[in-house]
Amino acid sequence: MTTISNNEIARAIYLVSKDKSPTEQSLLYPKIIQFLARRHLLSKTSDILLKLGKIINSEEGRTIVVVKSAFRLGEKTKIELVQTLKKRYSSKEIVLDEKLDKNLLGGMRLEINDEVIDLSLKNKIGKLQEYLTRPI
Amino acid sequence: MSNNHIVEILKKEIDNFKSQIKVEKVGQVMEVFDGIAKVSGLSDIKSSEMVTFSNGETGVALNLEEDTVGVIILGDFSKIKEGDEVKATGKILEVPVSDSILGRVVNAIGIPIDGKGAIKTNKTYPIEKVAPGVITRLSVSEPVATGIKVIDAIIPVGRGQRELIIGDRQTGKTAIVIDTILNQKGQNMICVYVSIGQKDSKLRKLQARLEEGKSMGYTVIVSAGASEAAAMSYIAPYAGVSIAEYFMDQGKDVLIIYDDLSKHAVAYREISLLLRRPPGREAYPGDVFYLHSRLLERACRRNKEYGGGSITALPIVETQAGDVTAYIPTNVISITDGQIFLETDLFYKGIRPAVNVGLSVSRVGSNAQIKAMKKVAGTLKLDLAQYRELEAFAQFGSDLDDATKRQLERGKRAVEVLKQLQYAPVKIEHQVVTLYALTKGFMDDVPVEKIKEFEAGLIEYSEHNAKVFYKEIKETKMWTEKGEAELKKAIADFKNSFLTRT
Numbered sequence: 001m002t003t004i005s006n007n008e009i010a011r012a013i014y015l016v017s018k019d020k021s022p023t024e025q026s027l028l029y030p031k032i033i034q035f036l037a038r039r040h041l042l043s044k045t046s047d048i049l050l051k052l053g054k055i056i057n058s059e060e061g062r063t064i065v066v067v068k069s070a071f072r073l074g075e076k077t078k079i080e081l082v083q084t085l086k087k088r089y090s091s092k093e094i095v096l097d098e099k100l101d102k103n104l105l106g107g108m109r110l111e112i113n114d115e116v117i118d119l120s121l122k123n124k125i126g127k128l129q130e131y132l133t134r135p136i
Numbered sequence: 137m138s139n140n141h142i143v144e145i146l147k148k149e150i151d152n153f154k155s156q157i158k159v160e161k162v163g164q165v166m167e168v169f170d171g172i173a174k175v176s177g178l179s180d181i182k183s184s185e186m187v188t189f190s191n192g193e194t195g196v197a198l199n200l201e202e203d204t205v206g207v208i209i210l211g212d213f214s215k216i217k218e219g220d221e222v223k224a225t226g227k228i229l230e231v232p233v234s235d236s237i238l239g240r241v242v243n244a245i246g247i248p249i250d251g252k253g254a255i256k257t258n259k260t261y262p263i264e265k266v267a268p269g270v271i272t273r274l275s276v277s278e279p280v281a282t283g284i285k286v287i288d289a290i291i292p293v294g295r296g297q298r299e300l301i302i303g304d305r306q307t308g309k310t311a312i313v314i315d316t317i318l319n320q321k322g323q324n325m326i327c328v329y330v331s332i333g334q335k336d337s338k339l340r341k342l343q344a345r346l347e348e349g350k351s352m353g354y355t356v357i358v359s360a361g362a363s364e365a366a367a368m369s370y371i372a373p374y375a376g377v378s379i380a381e382y383f384m385d386q387g388k389d390v391l392i393i394y395d396d397l398s399k400h401a402v403a404y405r406e407i408s409l410l411l412r413r414p415p416g417r418e419a420y421p422g423d424v425f426y427l428h429s430r431l432l433e434r435a436c437r438r439n440k441e442y443g444g445g446s447i448t449a450l451p452i453v454e455t456q457a458g459d460v461t462a463y464i465p466t467n468v469i470s471i472t473d474g475q476i477f478l479e480t481d482l483f484y485k486g487i488r489p490a491v492n493v494g495l496s497v498s499r500v501g502s503n504a505q506i507k508a509m510k511k512v513a514g515t516l517k518l519d520l521a522q523y524r525e526l527e528a529f530a531q532f533g534s535d536l537d538d539a540t541k542r543q544l545e546r547g548k549r550a551v552e553v554l555k556q557l558q559y560a561p562v563k564i565e566h567q568v569v570t571l572y573a574l575t576k577g578f579m580d581d582v583p584v585e586k587i588k589e590f591e592a593g594l595i596e597y598s599e600h601n602a603k604v605f606y607k608e609i610k611e612t613k614m615w616t617e618k619g620e621a622e623l624k625k626a627i628a629d630f631k632n633s634f635l636t637r638t
Contacts, residue, residue, distance in 0.1 A: 005202055114177035116162045127155045132146075 006044055009036075010051035014059070061092035068101045069108040070120070085112075161224040165189070166204060168216050171365040172410045173207045175222045181205055184264055186229045190221045194245070196229050196367070199411045206411045208367035210245055230260040231375045233382035238326070241343060241357040244372040246379075249359065250343075261382055263374040267433035272442040276473075279504040280391060280448050283319030283561020284312060284489060286554040289513040289571055290520075291476055291496045294504030295389050296437025296446040300468055302453045302460065303478030307490050309452045311558050312476070313393045314342060316450070318349045319561035320391060326383045327355040328392040330376035333369045333399035336361050345559070369403035377434045377447065384438070384445035392435070396452035397428060401464045418463045428464075429471050474498035487555060493520055506613040508568045515575035516550060523547020542580070549579050552587040565609045566595050569602070569623065578627045586638060594630050601626040 013032055017025055036042050057064060065085055067073065073081070082094045089112065101109075106121035163177030173195060178187070187195045187207055193216060199206030209216065231246035234257035241250035248255055276294030293299045301309050317327045331339050339359055346352045356379055360372035373394050380390040394400070401424055408421035416422050428451075435449035453468050458479065460469065469475055474497045483490035505513065522543050529536060530544055553574050556562065562570075570591050573579055582590045599606065605619035605626075615623070 007202060114161055114163055114179050116160045117157065118160070119157055123157075124155050128150070128153055131153050132149055 006047045007051050009041065010048050010055055013048070013052055014055045062095060063089050063091040063093070063112060064095050064097060066097045066099060066111040067108055068099045068104060068111070068120075070100070070102055070104045070106050072100065073098065073108070081110075085110075163187075163205065163222045163224075165216060165218055165220045165222060167218065168209075168213055170410050171209050171213050171367055172407070173209055173213070173216060173222070175205045175207050176203060178205050178222065178224050181224050182228065184228055186225045186227050188223050188225060189216050191215050195222070196371070197224075198407070199413075208370070208407055208411075209365065210367050210371070211365070213365065228262045228264060229371065230262045231378050232257040233259050233261050233379055237356050237379060238354060239352045239356075241339075241359060243364070244358065244360045244368040244375050246375060259382075261378040263371055263378050264430075265378065265381065265434065267430065268436045268438060268442070272436075272438050274437045274439040276437060276500045276504050278389075278437075278446075279501070279506060279564075280316070280325070281319055281323060281564050282312070282316040283563070284315055285556055285562055285567050285570070286489060286491045286493065287312070287476065288505075288564060288567055289509060289516055289554075290493055291474065291491070291498040292501035292505045292509070292513075293448065293450075293498060294437075294501045295448050296435065297474070297498070297500055297504070298432050298435045298449040298451065298472040299498060299501070300451050300453060300472040300475040301478070302455060302465060302469070302475050303490070304455055304458055304480050307478035307480055307483050308488060308558075309454070309478055310338075310342070310395055312478075312489055313395065313450055313452065314345060315559065315561050316391070317346060317355060317393070318351050318559060320354065321349075321351060324389060325354065326380075326388055326390045327351070328376050328380045328390060329355060329357045330373050330392065330394050331357065331359040331361075332372050332394065332396060333360065333362050333403060334395060336363070349559070366403040366406040369400060370407055373397070373400055373431055377431060377449075380447045381434065384447050385443060387444040389446045389448070391448045391450065394431075394449065394451040396454050397468055398454045398464050401427065420463060424464070425467050425471075428468055432468075432471050473500045487551060488558070489556060491554075493517075493554075494524060506564065506609075508609050508614045509564065509571075511614075512568060512571040512575050516571055519543075519546050519550050519575065523550065545580060546574075546577070548584050549582070549587055550574060552584055553579070553591060555588070565606050568609055569595060569598050569605070572623065573627050576624075578631060582631070582635070589638075590631075590634055593634055594627065597630040598623065598626045601629065 017028055020028060036045065041048070063085065067081070078096060082096065085094045104120035104122050107119045109120045109123070110117040161178055161180055163175040166174045166176050175187070178197070181187070181197050181200065183197065183200060185197050187197055189195060193209060193211045195207040195209045197205050197207050207222070232255065233246070234255060236255055236257070240248050240252065240255060242255070243249050274296070276296050278295045280293045280295055282288055282293060287293065291299070301312055303309050313329070317329065320327055329342070339357070339361070343352070343357060346355055358372055358376040358379065360368040376392055376394070380392045383390045401420060404424060404427055405420050409415060409419065413421045432449055432451060435447045437446035438444055451468060451472065453465050455462065455465055460466070477492040477495040478490045479492045480490070482492060502510070523546065526540055526543055526547070529540065553570055573594060579587060579590065602619070602623040605615055605623040608615045608619040
């Protein structure tokens with residue numbers, strides 16, 4: 001028997017509910033739950049929901065960016081950041097998820113899905129240490 | 137050094153430092169067990185790409201699944217925790233190579249483990265490479281002188297050949313390859329010895345022996361010990377052949393020894409089962425044939441237009457109770473260009489090296505044999521074959537006719553001549569002289585138990601009294617009538633004095 005991955009289930013759920021009106025959708029949801037129960041997939045719902053969220057975001061051109069910084073970012077910086085990221089990931093919308101992390105010392109660290117752009121002071125100092133202690 | 141001076145140096149170094157910020161692909165460790173890590177994220181990773189863990193250990197991505205990546209950890213996996221960050225490097229696993237690696241002992245990822253300091257290098261070679269194609273190759277025509285009489289005469293190995301050494305435990309498989317390495321001195325050959333899953337004590341002994349024989353100068357040892365992770369054993373032969381390719385790319389001839397491929401297959405089986413790949417025959421994964429064929433296919437002889445050079449491979453496979461029909465032995469036998477069979481029975485009969493001449497073959501090596509050796513070996517092969525056939529009748533003793541008796545006597549002497557002590561490789565010209573004396577019947581009236589003594593004496597005597605013959609063999613690889621007459625006379629003279637003396 002071929003197993004269906006969580007990703008495929010999430011995509012199927014997205015496709016069936018995509019162009020439906022709110023009333024149609026409310027009729028659809030119990031059916032989806034029934035399907036998951038029948039297939040013994042209720043234990044995997046949290047993962048399926050996570051995947052569904054990612055699918056919806058990518059289909060709608062939305063990119064979630066986790067921004068970690070040592071200090072709160074200024075409004076101007078944020079606008080510039082959003083502009084740059086929009087261009088880089090050619091997405092319609094950038095959602096910044098800001099987090100404060102004193103360990104970074106300065107600068108910021110951007111996480112976009114599994115990509116990391118580390119502009120923090122901590123990373124730079126680490127690199128400098130690597131450079132100074134390299135074997136000659 | 138004053139403090140100011142240190143500050144100055146630091147300032148200069150810091151001025152030179154340019155930090156490059158780049159986008160990195162990262163993932164998180166989901167689970168770690170038995171040298172394997174399941175990692176989430178790392179979306180664009182390639183197969184056998186190197187990854188680094190946050191504690192500095194490296195790994196190789198082997199299984200690329202929908203959401204996760206199966207990574208084998210090269211090194212200590214006990215320090216890797218769940219949730220650790222894993223960075224993709226964008227590089228396929230590679231080993232550092234340089235000329236100064238000669239004489240060193242390195243591990244499977246090219247890090248020296250002999251305590252002689254770092255190896256200075258700025259060049260690396262990927263460990264997985266597609267073998268040279270048909271156009272770049274040249275057929276085997278130059279010999280590898282192993283210094284072992286039975287091999288050089290009957291199962292000759294050519295440069296670029298792959299010759300399997302197969303036998304039970306304790307039959308002298310490693311002894312053959314050590315002798316071969318020892319004999320490569322001055323033969324314009326670089327040796328790479330890959331030790332896979334061997335005891336460290338055995339490796340130490342081997343290294344000491346090679347140092348004693350002044351052979352480490354042209355040898356590299358790549359070791360993945362029994363105490364290291366299976367992943368190291370799995371990549372060690374590929375790392376070894378990459379080092380060999382570095383020297384071949386300089387147009388040099390390289391001899392690589394894999395000791396042994398059965399342990400390599402076992403290590404790969406362990407990794408495959410842990411990665412949940414489906415098991416097949418003897419629980420080996422389906423691609424265990426490809427595992428060895430892609431490795432041994434990298435042994436080759438390249439033609440001049442493509443840089444020349446060659447890699448000769450001597451893989452070793454250990455059998456259980458002489459069973460050559462097991463999975464790995466049959467696979468490797470079919471990949472290689474011949475095999476040298478070693479047998480326990482022969483070993484305990486005192487026939488060492490315990491080569492079973494009947495079952496051993498070399499499919500391409502005879503093209504590489506020098507002419508003089510071909511001439512004497514042809515008769516020797518016949519003598520031995522007839523001896524084996526008649527051996528069963530030997531117990532009837534006096535009831536046999538004269539011709540049969542003669543055959544048996546000749547056979548006994550041939551077996552005696554082919555016996556050889558360990559660490560005592562014989563030069564090719566000496567081999568030719570001994571085998572000439574044997575096959576032309578000069579040894580027929582020397583008592584069997586005196587053959588070894590006769591052989592040693594003959595070599596010493598002939599070196600002084602058959603100089604023309606030696607010169608011809610060295611220069612033209614064949615004797616002329618003049619040389620032959622001189623040798624014949626020398627042998628006859630020596631025999632007379634030998635027989636009267638004893």
